[in-house]
Amino acid sequence: MAWNAYTLGDEKLGSYGSATYELQVLVPNDGRVWALDVPVVFTAYRIWVNQVEAASSGTVGQSAKSAVPAKYPQVVYLPGTGQTSLHIVIQVSNYENYRGGLVYRLYPQDGSRRFKSLLTWVCSAFGLFIMAGSIQLVTEALLFLQLFILFTALYMCAVFIRAVSRRREGALAAVAGAMVLGAAIMNDVLYLRGLVHTGNFTTLGLFVFIFAQSYLLSSGFAKAFSSSEELAGKLIHLNASLEEKVRQRTRALEQVNKSLERMTLADGLTGISNRRHFDIAAERLWETSIESGTPMSVLLMDIDFFKLYNDTYGHLQGDECLKEVARTLLASANSDCELIARYGGEEFAVLMSGNQKEAGRVADLLTTRIRELNLPHKNAKQGIVTISCGTSTCSHGEYASLLALIRAADEALYTAKKQGRNRYVQAEMVEGVEGTGPVDKLE
Numbered sequence: 001m002a003w004n005a006y007t008l009g010d011e012k013l014g015s016y017g018s019a020t021y022e023l024q025v026l027v028p029n030d031g032r033v034w035a036l037d038v039p040v041v042f043t044a045y046r047i048w049v050n051q052v053e054a055a056s057s058g059t060v061g062q063s064a065k066s067a068v069p070a071k072y073p074q075v076v077y078l079p080g081t082g083q084t085s086l087h088i089v090i091q092v093s094n095y096e097n098y099r100g101g102l103v104y105r106l107y108p109q110d111g112s113r114r115f116k117s118l119l120t121w122v123c124s125a126f127g128l129f130i131m132a133g134s135i136q137l138v139t140e141a142l143l144f145l146q147l148f149i150l151f152t153a154l155y156m157c158a159v160f161i162r163a164v165s166r167r168r169e170g171a172l173a174a175v176a177g178a179m180v181l182g183a184a185i186m187n188d189v190l191y192l193r194g195l196v197h198t199g200n201f202t203t204l205g206l207f208v209f210i211f212a213q214s215y216l217l218s219s220g221f222a223k224a225f226s227s228s229e230e231l232a233g234k235l236i237h238l239n240a241s242l243e244e245k246v247r248q249r250t251r252a253l254e255q256v257n258k259s260l261e262r263m264t265l266a267d268g269l270t271g272i273s274n275r276r277h278f279d280i281a282a283e284r285l286w287e288t289s290i291e292s293g294t295p296m297s298v299l300l301m302d303i304d305f306f307k308l309y310n311d312t313y314g315h316l317q318g319d320e321c322l323k324e325v326a327r328t329l330l331a332s333a334n335s336d337c338e339l340i341a342r343y344g345g346e347e348f349a350v351l352m353s354g355n356q357k358e359a360g361r362v363a364d365l366l367t368t369r370i371r372e373l374n375l376p377h378k379n380a381k382q383g384i385v386t387i388s389c390g391t392s393t394c395s396h397g398e399y400a401s402l403l404a405l406i407r408a409a410d411e412a413l414y415t416a417k418k419q420g421r422n423r424y425v426q427a428e429m430v431e432g433v434e435g436t437g438p439v440d441k442l443e
Contacts, residue, residue, distance in 0.1 A: 018062055018093035025086040027078075036076040036088075044069050048089040049078055064095035115155060122148060143189065150185045177212025181205040269319055270326035273341035278349055281339045285351055286402040295395040297359035298409040299350035301329075301366065304386045304421040306346035308379040321385060322346065325370060332369040334362065348387075356393040356426060363389045363424035371422065381421070388416040389424035 027034055036047065036055075044058030044067050055076040061067030078086055126145055133141075156178040163171035184205025190196045265277035273281070282298070289296035303309070303325060310318040322342075329340050329348055336354040343349040352362060367389055375385035390412025392405050399405040408427040416425040 016064075016095045018060065018067070018091070021088075021090040021092070023086075023088040023090075025088055027084060027086060029084050034078045034086075036078065038074040038076060043092060043094045045090060045092045047076055047091075049076075050087050054078070060091050060093045061095075062093070067093040067095050069094075119152060143192070146185055146189050146192075150182060150189065154182055156182075173212045173215050177209040181209035184208075267326075267342040270323050270342050272326045272330055273339055275341065275344055278339060278341035278343060278351070281341075281351055282402055282406070285338055285353065286405075289353070289394060290397075293396075294353055295355040295393055296405070297352045297354055297356070297362075297391055297393040298406055299352070299359060299363055299366070299389055299391045299424075300343065300406075300409045300413045301348045301350070301387045301389045302413060302417065303346040304388055304417070305377065305380045309377055309385070312377075312379050321375060324373065324375065325385070325387070328369050328373060329366055332366055334365075337362065354393075355395055356391075359391040359393050360424070360426055363391050363426070367422070367424055386422040388413060388421045390414070390416055390427065391424065392427040 038045075038047075038055070038057070044060045046056045046060050047054050055074050057074065058070035059066070059068035078088075126141075129137075129141065156174075161175055164175055182205075184201040187196065187198055188200050188202045191198055191200060265273060265280070267274040285296055288294070303321070306318070306321075309321060313321075326340075326342060326348065329350075333340055333350065336352045336358055337350055338353060339349075339351040341349050341351075350362065350366070352359060354362070367387055370387045371382075371384065373385065377383065377385045380386065390409045392399075392408035392412060394405050399408065412425045412427040416423050419425065
């Protein structure tokens with residue numbers, strides 16, 4: 001991405017300045033992740049995607065003083081989920097790179113690319129001349145090469161002096177090296193012509209010049225290394241921050257998942273467990289009972305004459321009645337009760353790990369607590385809201401399946417309602433330990 005040598009209207013753009021690129025990119029909505037791969041560029045830029053800043057490097061400015069370039073690659077991920085069009089805006093400022101826009105050389109903005117090309121061609125041609133020509137010819141042509149090198153050294157001095165005036169980094173060392181080289185070459189030219197008797201100093205001049213360039217390069221590398229260490233530290237910090245954010249998001253997602261799970265297992269009206277939760281817990285308790293040989297009991301309850309209650313007091317009051325019954329059942333349950341759930345409509349269910357006698361005590365307690373609420377029900381026999389309850393217990397494999405155990409509790413509930421309601425009935429035990437017949441109690 002460069003604007004150097006481009007023409008805007010009738011004006012040819014130069015190497016330095018600032019510009020804004022705007023792109024409208026169409027991407028397929030196929031779930032893939034798209035990104036911009038920004039290579040190593042000694043340029044300042046800022047990138048926006050759909051009006052949101054996505055990346056930046058250095059400080060974008062309108063002048064060499066306000067613009068601060070940076071030199072490190074980036075991968076800018078683009079938002080692609082559910083989007084088919086991306087609006088990308090890239091703002092760039094360049095006052096360091098000899099190409100405009102998004103290649104590095106020593107003080108490129110203070111020299112000439114044409115002179116660099118001339119120097120390359122002359123040195124290449126003289127190299128070929130040395131390889132192909134005789135020693136006599138090369139010796140006679142050496143003066144011209146020395147003059148060209150002198151001219152080159154003077155030009156380099158001018159470039160470096162210009163860099164010094166612009167306060168370029170390391171320009172003083174560069175101009176000192178170039179001046180020593182130029183003086184050494186001039187001395188050798190005069191020495192070869194017999195005008196001075198000092199000796200050959202070109203080797204020394206080259207040594208000083210190369211040393212100065214080496215100093216500049218090593219200084220640049222040192223700063224680049226320091227910058228890379230700083231960036232590495234920032235990257236480690238960002239990675240740690242990202243990992244912490246991932247952990248926070250993971251914990252948040254776990255909490256949301258738990259909340260969602262609780263919502264899917266809770267009854268929307270009463271707030272206690274729903275039929276789905278009952279089925280899951282019943283399967284788990286049944287497997288535990290079979291493996292360990294511990295007793296398992298199921299209690300099914302039904303609010304007596306609830307249809308008449310709705311017809312008399314309305315469905316809204318019926319909902320309040322269901323809530324009150326659910327709260328009372330939940331508050332009255334003991335530690336043996338594994339789960340209290342709304343089984344469906346006006347029906348409730350209890351799962352417990354106790355035997356038949358313990359199930360009878362819980363059933364007696366729950367029917368008593370509901371009756372003690374004294375919720376008015378003028379169309380009921382007792383004039384208040386009551387419940388009927390049926391229980392079944394599996395202690396020694398009396399039932400072939402969980403469904404059979406639940407069906408036995410349902411049949412016991414039906415018997416309780418048939419006998420007059422407001423009571424509990426325990427199902428017949430096939431191989432009973434504590435009793436062989438149905439036990440019922442009218443409160």
